[in-house]
Amino acid sequence: MRPAILPASLLALVVASSCSSPSSTANEVGATISADSTVATAPQAPANSPLQIVAAFREPQIVGVAVLPDGRVFGDFPRWDNNPINPVAEIGANGSVKPYSDANWCTWNETVRNEPQKHWICPQSVYADKTGMLWVLDPASPNIKGTVVGGPKLVEIDPKTNKVTRNISFSESVAARKSYLNDVRVDTEHNYAYITESGIGALVVVDLKSSKARKLLEKHPSMLGDTTLNIKADGHEMIDPTGKKARFNADGIALSQDFQYLYWKPLTSYKLYRIKTEALRNATLTDAQLGQQIEDLGKVPACDGMEIDAQNNLYMTAFENHSIVRRTPAGKIEPVVQDPRLEWPDTFAFGPNGMLYITNSAIHKTATWNKGIGRQDQPYHIFKMRMAQ
Known part of the structure; x- marks a missing residue:
């Protein structure tokens, strides 16, 4: 099945945004919408939409998704x-949620404050690399109000055993108190990880052989x-409680x-x-020299x-018009799908059988961006759609 294609006239440069903004929600999957929420009519699927629902969560708010080669799905x-019971979870075929890698990792309360490296504090990203290993990036900044000392980390889990195989802690020189580690990609050929840091605006490059991390290009215009x-x-328009317009960095x-x-x-x-990436791996280059490249x-x-994707098309979530677009290697922007249920399409993952998975996090409808009143009108979702082979 081919993805639904938007008419080119609808593209006209769609605009979108981030997965790094808090929301006021309840604590558990299946919870009803909060009493201070204004419930509107939920958007309906177009008749020809290729989006299939993998899972739906009334609460809490999902952001990231990862899919293994065998089809296992994580969020x-x-x-x-809020304080989700399962901040990292394996999503079952029936939409069930199982704490991952176990309930202890998902626990964060006063009883475990002295071991921030052993628990998910505010996990932002899950990612499956080309070898089938699962990575969890934890900026450790609850409510995006400052990192927990000793908490920022990048954790590798072997899905075959469901055990942590690597746990890389980031010092404050890399993940400052005002930082927010946002998303990660892993280079399995050179054994490096690359991370965007959106709190201050920077890249973090991690040598996975030595576990050494470097913060690069801090506050560079890019x-x-x-x-x-x-x-x-x-x-x-996105306005926060202080009256400031939304501004999100890398x-x-x-x-x-x-x-x-x-x-x-x-x-x-x-x-x-x-x-x-060769330049990013070269520790002798200064930020000024990197900036020139x-x-x-x-x-x-x-x-x-x-x-x-495998053809080096770059897929982008475009939330202002509920869309997904892609940029071809030649630089052409092409529409992929538009569906009103894509309320702030957030994160992608490619799965087996040509499937593309997408979350919708409805960030713009959370209380933070609506004068303290949540306006979510549908569950948060994991969708999937089959891409042309």
Whole structure:
């Protein structure tokens, strides 16, 4: 089945945004919508939509998704304004949620405050690498109000045993108290991990052989959100409780199939950038020298999540018009699907049998961006759609 294609006239440069904003929600999957929420009519699926529902969660808010080669699905539910019981979970075929890697890792309360490296504090990203290993990125910043000392980490789990095989802790020189580690990609050929840091605006490069991490290009223009933009969703301008317009720094990230290029973009920006990973791995290069190697790839939608397929098409979530688009290797922006249920399409994962998985996190309808009143009108979802082979 081929994905539904939007008419080119509907594209006109769609605009989108990030997976790094808190929401006021309840604590458990299956919880009803909060009493202070304004419930509207939930968006309905178009008759020809290729999106299939994998799982639906009334609460808490899902952000990330990862899919293994065998089809196992994982999600993460960050501790923003709520306290999910299973912040990292394996999602069953019936939409059930199982704590991952176990209930102890999912526990974060006063009884375990002295061991922040052994528990999910505010996991932001789950990612399956090309070898089938699962990675969890934990910025350890509940409600995005500052990191827990000793908490920021990148954790590798072997899904065959469901055991942690690597746990890399980040010092404050890499993950400062105001940082928010956002998304990760793993280069299994050179044994490196690349991470966007959206709190301050930077990249973090991790040598997985030595577990040493370096923060690069901090506050470089390519890392910072554009302060002149008025990001909207559903025609609603994003304004926080203090009256400030939404501004999100480096967020979406993708790694080319041959591991030669890293792509990223600030969320509130229409610019896409890339750099050769060889440069990022060269510890002798200064930020100034790295900056000279950054390529500005021109105008694209403001977007949250990004992913690259086997043909090196770059997929982007475009939330202002409930869409997914892709950028071809030649630089052409093509529509992929539009569906009103894609309320803030957030994160991608490719699975077996040509399936593309997508979460919708409805960030723009959470209380943070609606004067304290949650306006979610449908469950959060994991969708999937079959891509042309």
